Amino acid sequence: MTDRLELPGTTWRRVSPKYIVVDVVGSIISGIMATAVTSLPAYFSHVAWLWILPAVVAVISIITIAFVPRRVKSIGYQLREDDFIFRRGLMFQRFVAVPYGRMQLVDINRGPLARALGLSELKFVTAAASSGVVLPGLVHEDAEELRDRLVELAESRRAGL
Template sequence: MAERLEIPAQQWRRVSPRYILVDVVGALVFTVVVVGAFGAVAALSDTGWIWYLAAVAGVVMIIVIAFIPRRVRSIGYQLRDDDLLFRRGLLFQRFVSVPYGRMQLVDINRGPVSRALGLSDLRFVTAAASSGVSIPGLPLAEAEQLRDRLVELAESRRAGL
């Protein structure tokens, strides 16, 4: 099994580098909400230690944002003969192999920031709920082409079952 995952790096298809901006904006919005919530609680109460929690949350989120470019570069996928192989993660790496014949739904999602940058997320689901995979940060044309290709492969593989 280890042999199948040892694939040369040049064969992996990467997501768009513009996805870094989408991830950073999402993390910044989350940071503002969390730090703002701590700040509001601290301002409305007389407990000064809550300001420390706001500061710690802010520092942690700055560290998370600093790792976003590297984390985005770790996302990749590969179309193989019988399945799609997806990978992501730095410290905790995840490899998911989804057989074409098991795909039930292939969907394209676009949030407001992604749409403004011309990106989309390609999501596909199998019968097993835990094997749903989402490939973020694909240019819309590439996502549509990949969706059509996966649907075609899934139909041909299911017909052969």
């Protein structure tokens, strides 16, 4: 897999491995729900071949869950000199670079399970809706520290829209 996108000269900071638990649990729940919903037609119609649908969904869910650890490991970020750079995804890779001066606000979100494990999710908002930089699975103290640091950096490099 040498063709994968890789930025030379970047040392990625990874998110907490505990986030794997959160992601796995989330994937299991959504996988079960998707399987249940897709099995409704087969259940009510008693047409045997309709069971293929939930079976496929279940298999895809299991594969997705199996890859969660690697996917979580693929999430990375780095605070460069003037911008924040973020990556995620294995099959569908995405790299985003956001200059500090463009950050309009930084959100911290904590779901119930993530909170139990002491994790937080950081969300960056720019004037463009499509930037979509969400950094999950940060240890709470790190998240707050990172937020303060980013706000400080954004303040010092404030630019117009």
